[in-house]
Amino acid sequence: MIVVDLLSLVLIGVAASAMPCGEIQPLVFPITDVQIIPSISNSLTKGIPASIGTPGQTIVFLPWPELNNTWIYDEQPYCDPSIIFSDTICRVRRGNLYSDVSSSSYHKAEDIPSAGGAPVETQGKYAETGISKLLDSSVPVQDTLDIGSVQVSESFPFGVPRLSWDHGYTISHPMGLGSNSTLLNTLVKAGRIGSRVWSIFWGRMWVDADDAMDGSLVLGGYDSQKVIGKNYTQRLDYSDTTGCWTGMRVNVASVKLNIRDGDDVELLSPSDAFDACIVPQRQLLLEAPPAIVKGFENTSGVSSLGPSYGIHWGGYLYDSTNLFDGDMTISLSSGLEVRIPNNQYLVPYVDVDRNGSRIFNNSQHELLVAISYAKYDAPRTLGRYFFTGAYLMVNHDAGTFTIINYLYGHYNNL
Ligand SMILES: *[C@@H]1O[C@H](CO)[C@@H](O)[C@H](O)[C@H]1NC(C)=O
Ligand SMILES: *[C@@H]1O[C@H](CO)[C@@H](O)[C@H](O)[C@H]1NC(C)=O
Ligand SMILES: *[C@@H]1O[C@H](CO)[C@@H](O)[C@H](O)[C@H]1NC(C)=O
Ligand SMILES: *[C@@H]1O[C@H](CO)[C@@H](O)[C@H](O)[C@H]1NC(C)=O
Ligand SMILES: *[C@@H]1O[C@H](CO)[C@@H](O)[C@H](O)[C@H]1NC(C)=O
Ligand SMILES: *[C@@H]1O[C@H](CO)[C@@H](O)[C@H](O)[C@H]1NC(C)=O
Numbered sequence: 001m002i003v004v005d006l007l008s009l010v011l012i013g014v015a016a017s018a019m020p021c022g023e024i025q026p027l028v029f030p031i032t033d034v035q036i037i038p039s040i041s042n043s044l045t046k047g048i049p050a051s052i053g054t055p056g057q058t059i060v061f062l063p064w065p066e067l068n069n070t071w072i073y074d075e076q077p078y079c080d081p082s083i084i085f086s087d088t089i090c091r092v093r094r095g096n097l098y099s100d101v102s103s104s105s106y107h108k109a110e111d112i113p114s115a116g117g118a119p120v121e122t123q124g125k126y127a128e129t130g131i132s133k134l135l136d137s138s139v140p141v142q143d144t145l146d147i148g149s150v151q152v153s154e155s156f157p158f159g160v161p162r163l164s165w166d167h168g169y170t171i172s173h174p175m176g177l178g179s180n181s182t183l184l185n186t187l188v189k190a191g192r193i194g195s196r197v198w199s200i201f202w203g204r205m206w207v208d209a210d211d212a213m214d215g216s217l218v219l220g221g222y223d224s225q226k227v228i229g230k231n232y233t234q235r236l237d238y239s240d241t242t243g244c245w246t247g248m249r250v251n252v253a254s255v256k257l258n259i260r261d262g263d264d265v266e267l268l269s270p271s272d273a274f275d276a277c278i279v280p281q282r283q284l285l286l287e288a289p290p291a292i293v294k295g296f297e298n299t300s301g302v303s304s305l306g307p308s309y310g311i312h313w314g315g316y317l318y319d320s321t322n323l324f325d326g327d328m329t330i331s332l333s334s335g336l337e338v339r340i341p342n343n344q345y346l347v348p349y350v351d352v353d354r355n356g357s358r359i360f361n362n363s364q365h366e367l368l369v370a371i372s373y374a375k376y377d378a379p380r381t382l383g384r385y386f387f388t389g390a391y392l393m394v395n396h397d398a399g400t401f402t403i404i405n406y407l408y409g410h411y412n413n414l
Contacts (some may be wrong), residue, residue, distance in 0.1 A: 014020020
């Protein structure tokens, strides 16, 4: 049964190919820890390692569905000083900083479109507020870009931000994968990928090396070995009224805590069901109505030490003793049920120290859920940790996005 499902998915993946030869393999990039400061071994940032300029400078990307262009920070990185209070922390969390003067292939262009970049970025409600100003305010650049071992272009167009445009806690260099993605278009044009498709699995982290797993970004297809069961496909819809600024709106019908003895506790009453946007780079599992954090505390008999100001900004801190040890299952009204492992939504407190090192406080854990209050008209989101249990594929050629369950135990069964 499973084999048949997977085969039909593979065929769809290949059928999406825009190239005459259906044999072009998708490109696979790890989402992994990258060391940022050569002298500090645990100055780590999680993302996709890439190389910009000549000689290559290491930077770290995160995939952004709501940007068409790719934006790379230089030595004016605009971290929010109220949370990121040193240049070293900012450099690590941004995923290193580009130095144009150190690159012999740096070329400054007239503007982003004449550099070959996309001429339009979203005006969508709830998108980071500065996105609409990025095109006009940024430095338009062309330079050599390699992602992993893949040379994307010797004159890849991107912008260097000259304003503080984002909230500052998602943070690493944004790789634009929107509907007119410069990166996807460049790779298709060069014949490196066959379709404007991208997919993501976030991996498993903050656990022992035995249980940890890198995530992956696939360009030009998806990894059929990472998925299982029925796929749920919807149209990408970027409208403010029926869609989301990322194109991906879903309805969360149920959030259950899975108690170890086998019982489930429902945290949402039927009237609590809520629409959420899928924003795979966001730093948490959920930004959601208060019922989830309240229900978590009630069920597990704990109360919070306060909000987190670390890497998981906006989550809630709890004392690690006697913490709830069950999973969480998020069900969408489409029928998809995604089970998030306990250690992927309740993680040890983690931050970047002043000296650039990643530090933990194992006496505290963070619930990776932020409260989003309707009265402040705050958006609800499913962030990166949703993709510790689910797999996302965005297909710009078909105008659709697909969510499938991540194949649990796949690696354990090898
Ligand atoms: C999902 O699966 C169905 C068959 O169950 C198939 O018709 C559809 O094309 C698949 N969609 C994607 C995006 O893989
Ligand atoms: C990308 O470019 C297209 C075409 O100009 C535009 O319609 C869209 O709003 C832009 N942003 C995203 C996220 O697709
Ligand atoms: C998409 O971007 C390309 C540049 O990469 C540009 O030439 C084209 O006009 C854009 N398409 C739309 C619809 O904005
Ligand atoms: C709190 O949890 C108990 C079970 O532990 C349940 O009976 C009660 O309805 C819950 N209250 C709220 C407000 O969720
Ligand atoms: C950085 O600071 C942390 C915590 O203050 C400390 O444990 C670590 O040894 C320091 N690392 C270096 C390389 O100085
Ligand atoms: C770590 O967490 C414990 C328990 O909340 C707290 O008492 C302690 O001060 C924290 N340590 C640091 C270095 O912040």
